[in-house]
Amino acid sequence: MPFKIETLQQFYTLMEGTKKAREKCVQQYLQNQSISSELITSLTEALEALEAIPQKEGKYSLLLSKTKTIFLDLSYEIGELKKDLLYLKHSPKTFYEYLSSIHSQFANQVQEGEKVLKGISWGNFITDRDGTINNYCGRYKSSIQSIYNSIFLTSFAQKCADHSVILTSAPLDKGGLVDISINPEQVFIYAGSKGREYLDSKGKRNQLSINKEEKNKLKTLNTMLTNLIAQPQYELFSLIGSGLQFKFGQTTISRQDIYHSIPAEESALFFEKVNNIVNEIDPEKEFFRLEDTGLDIEILLTMKRGERSKAFDKGDGVSFLNQELQLGLEKGPNLICGDTKSDVSMVAASMEKTPNTWGVFVTKDPSLQQEVKKICPQSLFVSEPDVLISILNNLSN
Ligand SMILES: [Mg+2]
Incomplete structure (x- = not known):
C-alpha cells in the first residue's frame, strides 16, 4: 500500500x-x-x-x-x-564497497583500526551514540537506528566485550535512547541523561537520586514548557532538532535545528519565552542553570554534591554506572568511544581507574584528537561512525 x-x-x-x-x-x-x-x-x-x-x-x-x-x-x-x-x-562485500564509495578513506581506516584493536577481549565497551556509533540526524525522534548498524554493534557486543554500554546525553526513554534503538534485548546497557538514568542488560531501570524540592521544581518547569509548546505558534519547536526532551535532572528544548530551519528572529523570541519561564520558577537561580547552544536550550538542575557544585558530566555517569553495575572498570581493558569534547570525560573516568584503556574517537578535529591523546596514549581516530562500526563488526568475525 x-x-x-x-x-x-x-x-x-x-x-x-x-x-x-x-x-x-x-x-x-x-x-x-x-x-x-x-x-x-x-x-x-x-x-x-x-x-x-x-x-x-x-x-x-x-x-x-x-x-x-x-x-x-x-x-x-x-x-x-x-x-x-x-x-x-546484497553480500557483505557489496555493502562494504558501497560504504567505501560514500566515505573516503573507508577501507584504509577500517584496516588500520582492525590491526591495532585485534585480539583484545574487552572488559567494557562504553560508547556515546550520536556521531560516534550512529550517523548524525537533524531530529532525534526520527534518528532510528539502522539494521546494519544494529547487527554490527550487536555482534561486537556479544563476542568481544563483557559489558557494553551506550551512554548518551539524551533521555533514556519517553522520546529517548530506547525509543530509537533496535538492538535485541540483553545485549546493551542503555544509559541516558549522561548516565544519570539507565536500563541494565536485564531490563531493570534505575537512576541517581534527586531531592523532592528539586523534583517539584523540575515538574513545574516541564508542565509550563509542555503548555508553551501546546500553543500553535510554538508547536514547531517540539518537532525540530532535539524537540522537547525531559531528561533526568535536565530538560532540553530546541530553538533551532542544524539546518537552520527557523528564522533567527523567531528563534530568539522563543528563547526569551523559555528564559522568562525559568526566571518565574526560579527567580533566585537556586535550582537551575540555563545553557544555550544556539540550537538547544538546556535547563539543568544544579547538582549540589557535598561542598562542590559541579555540572554532572558523562565521566560522572561512567563512574556512577561502574559502581551501580559492578562493571569492573578497574580491571579493563576498556574501550571508550566518542566524537565530541563532552565525551573526553568518559575516557578520563576510565583512565583514572586503569591505564588499560583505549580511546577511539570519530573526529577530524586535530585539537580534539590532541586532547584525547594527552590523557589516553592508546588512542585511535576515524572519520565516520560507519568506519567505527565496521571495525567493530570485523573484530567480531
Ligand atoms: Mg556524540
Missing part, C-alpha cells in the same frame, strides 16, 4: 513504523533466518514514500499545520534506509 507523506506527523509515524520493521529484521538476521519479504517490502515502500515528498532546493517540504510548512533535510532517514535495503539484499 503506497502512502503519501504530507505532514510532519505522518513523517514521524512512518519513521516509527520503520523502527518496528527493522527490529524484526535484526531478530531474523541474528537467528540466521531469511528476512521475510513483507519486511523488505515495507521498508522499500517507506523509502519510496520519503523520496516522493515534494522538494525545494534539496529540502523536503512537510505541512506543520494547514498554513505552515517546514523544509527538512532528510539525508539521514533516506540514506540509512537505502543502506539497510542494500545490506539485506
